[in-house]
Amino acid sequence: MYPDWPKSVADLAPLPLCDGPKLKPFMFRGPQRIEFLEYVGEGSHAHVFKVRIQEKIYALKLFRFVYDDDWLIPTDDTDDDIQTMSALYNYAEPFSCECRAFGRIQEAGLENLAIRCFGYLLLDEEHERTMMNQFSHLELEFNGNMDEPGLEEVRSRFPGKDGRDPPIRGIVKEFGQCAEGLTAPLARKLLKDIKSLQGLGIINMDVAHRQVVSGRLSDFSTAITVRHFVTSPELNPNLNPDEISAMEFETFQLSSNDYWAFDAMVRKWNWENKRKITVYAFPGGDGCQIKYNLRSKRPTLPSRWRFYTxxxxREGQGVSKKRKPARWYYECDDMAARRLNRKGGFSAFHEWEFKDGYIYPRRRA
Known part of the structure; x- marks a missing residue:
């Protein structure tokens, strides 16, 4: 499932290995040489280091081998089904998510929308030993997540062709400034960038102040990039109308949730810093919807709601100065409206099943 140990540079294909955007490998001049300068910190999916490569300073994000329930997983207990897990891994595991998002940004030539990315790398054994020894006092763990590291041996579950545990996967990024305060001009820029990134087909960006680096979003380890099994029914010709409708609902939720998260970020900053930034995606940060009550004429019909993001x-055509994206309006009944009319927070409505070479949505129990 994971990338295997490369025998040469020629083995470093763009990742992930599925249709859609991919990230190219970071190209060293000769053998891999990395000088670890400082441990920057950790997140749910990775450890971040300040490094020197070829006389330049970078941020190196080294990904954990996270638990299955840290990313979109199938409904059934298919932990050891390599075909199922690989199909979902290429779209939904955090390393793949980040590769796809940065790959889309790069192919669109819009690298100003996020922190600059220089490619992925597979950490060789010598550098892994150096890193673990140098930071041994931190007891770094690459199995699991930040909250409960090391509960399971995830890395060794799908070994490479020679039986070795797969290499630690990393992404090389620009080293930027993290501690920048939120201001109204920065909030306006970030909101514009979120719209532009969604215009490229990138959603579920985990919008938060902690991931703003040098005034740009930096973390796409939860991102969904079109074409994707969540957003794109054309990937599965066997879907029925109810399944296609379920995917549209999920995509709308995830898209609007980026703006809910933006508004929550502004409210949290204002509360913690006694500020009054009034830049919100939705009016007053409370969302926007219009209710159409059809009961007056046809009592048997439910009321209808109309939301927008x-x-x-799904258009994935990008945003230009001349072309402003049109709002996406979504009509639904009371049951769906209760999920959309919340004041922040979102949990996935569906799980995903791999069957006969295709991925299907399945309603959570």
Missing amino acids: FVDP
Whole structure:
């Protein structure tokens, strides 16, 4: 499932190995040489280091081998089904998510929308030993997540062709400034960038102040990039109308949730810093919806709700100065409206099943 140990540079294909955007490998001049300068910190999916490569300073994000329930997983207990897990891994595991998002940004030539990315790398054994020895006092763990590291031996579950545990996967990024305060101009820029990124077909960006580096979003380890099994029914010709409708609902939720998260970020900053930044995605940060009550004429019909979000990411055509994306309006009944009419927070409505070479949505129990 994971990338295997390369025998030469020629083995470093763009990743992930599925249709859609991919990230190219970071190209060293000769053998891999990395000088670890400082441990920057950790997140749910990775450890971040300040490094020197070829006389330049970078941020190196080294990904954990996270638990299955840290990413979108199938409904059944298929932990050891390599075909199922690989199909979902290429779209949904955090390393793959980040590769796909940065790959889309790069192919669109819009690298100003996020922290600059220079490619992925597979950490060789010598550098892994050096890193673990140098930071041994931190007891770094690459199995699991930040909250409960090391509960399971995830890395060794799908070994490489020679039986070795797969290499630690990393992404090389620009080293930027993390501690920048939130201001109204920065909030306006970030909101514009979120719309532009959604215009490229990138959603579920985990919008938060902690991931803003040098005034740009930096973390895409939860991102969904079109074409994707969540957003794109054309990937599965066997879907029925109910399944296609379920995917549209999920995509709308995830798209609008980026703006809910933006508004929550502004409210949290204002509360913690006694500020009054009034830059919100939705009016007053409370969302926007219009209710159409049809009961007056046809009592047997439920009331209808109409919600909107700012971009339909399924178009994936990008945002230019001349073309402003049209709002995406979504009509639904009371049951769906209760999920959409919340004041922040989102949990996935569906799980995903791999069957006969295709991925299907399945309603959570």
